[in-house]
Amino acid sequence: MVASTREFDRWAGRGRTTWPFQVFQKHNAELSTMLIAHASALKFTYKYLGSKKANWEDPINKYFPNSEELMLCGFDTVKSWSDSYNTADNWINLNCVMAISSNFETYLSTVVKLALESDTGVLFGASKRIDGIEILKHGKKHSSNFEDEILNCTKGDWNSRTNSFLRIFGKAPDILLKNTRSLESIRKIRNDLGHAFGRDIKASRNHEVVNISKPKTLSREKAVKYQKLVFKICKDIDNQLFIDHIGEYQAVHFYHKLRQTLKHDDENKSRQLGNHVFALKKGLGHYGVELAGKKFCKGLIEYYEEL
Numbered sequence: 001m002v003a004s005t006r007e008f009d010r011w012a013g014r015g016r017t018t019w020p021f022q023v024f025q026k027h028n029a030e031l032s033t034m035l036i037a038h039a040s041a042l043k044f045t046y047k048y049l050g051s052k053k054a055n056w057e058d059p060i061n062k063y064f065p066n067s068e069e070l071m072l073c074g075f076d077t078v079k080s081w082s083d084s085y086n087t088a089d090n091w092i093n094l095n096c097v098m099a100i101s102s103n104f105e106t107y108l109s110t111v112v113k114l115a116l117e118s119d120t121g122v123l124f125g126a127s128k129r130i131d132g133i134e135i136l137k138h139g140k141k142h143s144s145n146f147e148d149e150i151l152n153c154t155k156g157d158w159n160s161r162t163n164s165f166l167r168i169f170g171k172a173p174d175i176l177l178k179n180t181r182s183l184e185s186i187r188k189i190r191n192d193l194g195h196a197f198g199r200d201i202k203a204s205r206n207h208e209v210v211n212i213s214k215p216k217t218l219s220r221e222k223a224v225k226y227q228k229l230v231f232k233i234c235k236d237i238d239n240q241l242f243i244d245h246i247g248e249y250q251a252v253h254f255y256h257k258l259r260q261t262l263k264h265d266d267e268n269k270s271r272q273l274g275n276h277v278f279a280l281k282k283g284l285g286h287y288g289v290e291l292a293g294k295k296f297c298k299g300l301i302e303y304y305e306e307l
Contacts, residue, residue, distance in 0.1 A: 100186065112165075
């Protein structure tokens with residue numbers, strides 16, 4: 001393997017994404033595999049029933065093992081089972097959107113906090129003039145834990161969230177600005193599912209009725225469409241914040257914590273630096289992020305020590 005010759009540049013990251021985005025991607029991939037597994041099982045089940053020439057009025061135990069659960073639920077025919085199965089399928093699609101929204105908001109809150117920790121000066125119109133790692137190094141806490149900024153970007157309707165993002169960072173990806181309506185639809189689905197069992201919240205809180213309303217319906221195609229949209233939005237947000245405000249902050253922050261475990265009493269400072277470079281290179285390698293060469297690690301350590 002050819003050794004990396006890339007030099008350290010605080011504001012130019014080696015990789016293409018932030019570490020939080022890589023976590024977002026893993027959760028997104030996990031959701032996709034579960035959704036595909038469910039869709040495959042659904043297709044297989046109905047294909048099996050078709051091969052047996054099943055009729056709607058056939059008794060359910062003709063095709064499924066006779067179980068106490070089936071009897072307790074009152075499934076007596078293929079049609080009664082199928083109706084409930086389709087309801088469950090819709091429920092899974094709705095919960096898919098719940099997971100998409102949760103993953104998005106978790107990522108957004110994490111990456112906004114990361115960007116502000118890295119480039120604290122952006123809050124004062126002085127982007128890249130104050131390195132957040134310098135504040136951390138000298139034992140001072142950040143003047144803010146950025147809770148208000150994070151809250152404004154992740155709570156409320158998407159018009160207000162987008163305006164907050166614009167106010168903090170000065171710009172926002174076009175795909176975010178042009179899709180607030182779709183994001184609002186996702187937010188409403190999540191709220192209705194989380195607070196009203198998939199029904200309209202206002203209708204569910206009507207104390208003058210004793211019947212339950214029908215749940216919202218959502219096709220798998222629509223759920224997947226939302227998933228793809230959110231992925232693209234996150235990717236563009238990540239690209240903007242990574243380039244404009246984060247850079248190599250996470251690698252420097254990693255060294256800041258690693259440094260506490262290293263020895264600093266070697267009289268041979270050149271040898272000490274070499275040992276620290278090796279430890280940093282090895283530590284970053286365990287994260288599975290973009291490979292860091294000796295030249296990069298040496299430059300990072302020298303940058304940190306000079307702050």
